[in-house]
Amino acid sequence: MPYPQFNRSQLRLQPLANRQHDLTLDVMLPLAAGAFAHPSLPAIGRRLAEAKARGAARVLMMGAHVLRAGAQRHLIDLMERGLVSLIAMNGAGPIHDWEFALIGASTESVARYVSSGEFGLWDETGKMNDAITRGVRDGMGLGESVGRAIAEGFFPYKHASVLAAAYRLKIPVTVHIGIGYDIIHEHPNADGGVLGRASYTDFLVFAEHIRRLEGGIVLNFGTAVMGPEVYLKALAMARNVAHQSGERIAAFTTAVFDLLPLGDDYHTQAPKTDPRYYYRPWKTILVRTVADGGESFYVQGDHKDTVPAVWGAATAAAP
Numbered sequence: 001m002p003y004p005q006f007n008r009s010q011l012r013l014q015p016l017a018n019r020q021h022d023l024t025l026d027v028m029l030p031l032a033a034g035a036f037a038h039p040s041l042p043a044i045g046r047r048l049a050e051a052k053a054r055g056a057a058r059v060l061m062m063g064a065h066v067l068r069a070g071a072q073r074h075l076i077d078l079m080e081r082g083l084v085s086l087i088a089m090n091g092a093g094p095i096h097d098w099e100f101a102l103i104g105a106s107t108e109s110v111a112r113y114v115s116s117g118e119f120g121l122w123d124e125t126g127k128m129n130d131a132i133t134r135g136v137r138d139g140m141g142l143g144e145s146v147g148r149a150i151a152e153g154f155f156p157y158k159h160a161s162v163l164a165a166a167y168r169l170k171i172p173v174t175v176h177i178g179i180g181y182d183i184i185h186e187h188p189n190a191d192g193g194v195l196g197r198a199s200y201t202d203f204l205v206f207a208e209h210i211r212r213l214e215g216g217i218v219l220n221f222g223t224a225v226m227g228p229e230v231y232l233k234a235l236a237m238a239r240n241v242a243h244q245s246g247e248r249i250a251a252f253t254t255a256v257f258d259l260l261p262l263g264d265d266y267h268t269q270a271p272k273t274d275p276r277y278y279y280r281p282w283k284t285i286l287v288r289t290v291a292d293g294g295e296s297f298y299v300q301g302d303h304k305d306t307v308p309a310v311w312g313a314a315t316a317a318a319p
Contacts, residue, residue, distance in 0.1 A: 008188040013123040020112070021105035025160055027070040029304060031077055033312025036305035040255070040297040045313025047217045047253040048083045052318060056216030056252070057209050058085040061227035064092035067100070067162070068107060071307035076165040083314045086209045087143075087166065090226045091177035091199075094146045094163055095184060098128055101150045101161040120183025129189040136194050141202035143173035172209065174202035176230045207234035210249075211241065217253040219310065220285055221303055224258070228280035235289055250293040256281040257299045257306040266298045 051058045060078070078084040099106035102124060113119035128146060135145020147167030150158050158164045166173040177199045179185060179192055213235070220227045235249070242249050262282060269287045270277040277283065286296040299306055 008186075008190075011121060011186070011188060013121050013126065013187070014118065016099070016103055016122045016124045019108055019118075019122055021103075022107040022109060023068060024105045025100060025157060027068070028072055028160060029070040029074070029308060031073045031311075032308060033315075034305055034308040036301055036309040038299045038301070038306075038309065040299055041309055041313040042317075044217075044219075044253070044255050044297055044299075044310060045315075045317040048310075048314040049318035051216045051253075052082050052085075054215050055212070056214060057212040057218075058083060058216060059088065059209065059213075059218045059231075060084045060086070061088040061218065061220045061223055061231065062093065063090060063222040063224075063226075064096050066221050066303045066307060067093060067096045069303040069307070071303060072100075072160050072162055074307050074311040075162050078311060078314065079166060079169050079171050081315065081318065083318060085171060086206065087162065087171070087173045088206055088227065088230065089143070089173060089175050090223060091175060091182035091184075094143065094173075094175055095125060095128065095182060097161050097163050098146060098150065099125060101155040101158045101164065104157045104160075120186050122183075126184055126187035126189060128184050129187055129191065129194075132198050133189075133191060133194050136198050136201075139201075140198070141172075141205055142175040142177065142195070142198035143202055145198060146175075147173060172202075172205050174206045175199060176203060176206075176226050203230065203234070206230060207237045210234040211238040213238065213252045214242075214247075214249045215251060217255070218285065220254070220256045220258075220281055221307065222258055224279065224281055228284040232284050232289065248292070252290070252294045253296070254285045254290055254294065255297040255299065256285050257301065257303070257310075259300065259302065261300055262298050267296065 048058055096106045131149035132142055132145045147163035150161045151164040151167045163173050239249050266286050269283045290296045
């Protein structure tokens with residue numbers, strides 16, 4: 001006998017006009033490198049330029065805080081220059097992108113709105129579900145579905161949309177969700193089967209792209225679980241196929257950008273007695289997956305500083 005399920009028809013949705021927004025597009029940074037410096041940045045910039053020249057994958061994985069930090073102009077310009085060939089996001093990224101493009105603002109106070117039972121239940125944001133459904137009908141993944149809706153719809157601030165820019169440039173933005181993680185999953189028009197289909201399509205797009213990683217580069221900005229785990233499985237799939245043809249995917253570069261202090265010896269996995277052993281970007285991205293001939297870098301810093309710095313290093317190497 002099935003268990004009782006929540007009846008979403010009882011929910012009361014409100015317009016975004018009733019919400020207090022924590023961020024507006026004033027947060028967007030100017031297209032400049034900034035003052036942040038790190039000794040690894042020139043090498044990372046060169047690796048991006050070299051990967052572009054050889055047609056290898058240039059993957060940028062990110063948490064949603066990259067958008068909240070205002071790095072939209074830098075991400076869009078990196079795609080326009082061909083220095084990034086795929087962006088991977090978690091489910092919150094497209095939501096911020098959608099809201100910024102639609103109303104020029106995003107982000108609500110969890111403490112304020114979870115107390116009143118209003119958190120995430122905003123009518124216009126939930127319309128993302130309809131865009132995803134339309135895209136899945138056309139064989140698209142989640143990122144392309146949302147990007148198309150923004151690019152072709154009435155979104156007054158679409159110039160700030162990373163997903164719309166990617167759709168225009170024909171560059172994949174893959175979105176890797178967990179069901180129940182994101183506010184649009186609260187809405188009555190959310191279809192778990194459609195969401196799963198859309199995100200799994202994006203996973204397969206990501207895995208196919210990783211087949212081009214030899215001589216390429218993977219950048220990971222602040223995603224501590226989604227990025228490392230999706231990358232790990234996709235790399236295993238890509239290597240499985242490559243090994244059947246006597247090929248290798250080993251000589252590539254990885255770089256992690258985050259706030260956690262790792263020290264200088266981040267090329268060696270932390271022991272299990274160290275709580276940092278469970279920090280997936282370290283053991284997965286910086287150590288295990290490059291052990292067969294790759295190289296890795298760790299840059300500690302805030303996204304509002306590190307994304308512009310990487311943009312500066314890459315554009316200096318490939319003007």
